[in-house]
Amino acid sequence: MTRTKKFKLSFLVAAAAALALPSAMAQAPKKLKVGLMLPATGTFAVLGTAVENGFKLYVAEQGGKLGGREIEYVKVDDESDPSKAVDNVNKLIKRDNVDVLIGSVHSGVAMAMAKSAKDSGTLLIVPNAGADAVTGPMCAVNIFRSSFSNWQPGYAMGQAMAAKGHKTAVTITWKYAAGDEIARGFKEAFEKAGGKVTKELNLPFPNVEFQALLTEIAAAKPDAVFSFFAGGGAVKFVKDYAGAGLKKSIPLYGAGFLTDGTLEAQGADADGVLTTLHYADALNTPRDNSFRLAYAKAYKMQPDVYAVQGYDAAQMLGIGLTATKGDVSKKDEFAAALRKATIDSPRGAFTISKAHNPVQDIYLRQVSGKENKLVGVASKSLLDPGRGCRM
């Protein structure tokens, strides 16, 4: 080979390599930034940890990637404080440039997130907070929920308590969106079935000074009490209810958050309490058993409803990303994939409504020892009405 030919050949090899370089780089997609906005402090801190654990477990099971993209996490402790929610979510959207928002636990915080997600077009999956508005008037093509609407467990318990023959009930909740809406769902079904809510008691979130309200319940003598509390507040309420001697005379019911993830601390005071929720211990399905085993191995503790919701938020993200080949900007395709999906959840398979809320079975459960034992299905494939959603 002459020197000129050699030179030409090496020039061609170098040019081909240079041309191949950008396409090789294009084959390694950018990491997907997931913004976890959950409580790490306050009365809902353990709930936030369980959501995060569940989410990360599913991602780890997929080898750390969803839709072909490696996942990177950015975290903010929202303290379950709605007054800080706008600043917190803006940090994730504007400072950290996240591709996806996952959060939160508290309904007031989630409403602020939904507003920012709607305004900015950022993809949001709510892994707990039940605020009806998120899949109601605030619904949007880029907003989804892997958990429940507040209406759902309340409505199911209204039906269940009426079916038990109770004619009068007092409700007691924290005074914010979750408490108001869970109690409203309960009242709607209970009164439709012929019952009467005689008193609606509440106290500001996250207060736990229950004594004065327990005295009112004792004086009102309803057939039964329906309640909504969660996390640390639920532990104290169940203990105080038993401590006030009410457990023997007026049966206590609740949305399942009252006894989920709390039984270790509530001990015998929770025994026998009936609740409604979209998850129960010992469902004993192959899907739930394998999830529980994997969760226990990874975190050295049993999962609860919050862990399931986090796990399913990651599953939902995976379904959307697979359909869009990892491109979160393809919102219509992402939403279309989820609307026709059946999510293979540990709670049992569920689908997503037109307003993007789970259509799911709500179980009746009863506390026995350290478990929320399955009693039956209180409401089959319960569809939130999605009131006010125009989509």
Ligand code: BEZ
């Ligand atoms: C809520 O604020 O939506 C909520 C918080 C804890 C448990 C269930 C619902």
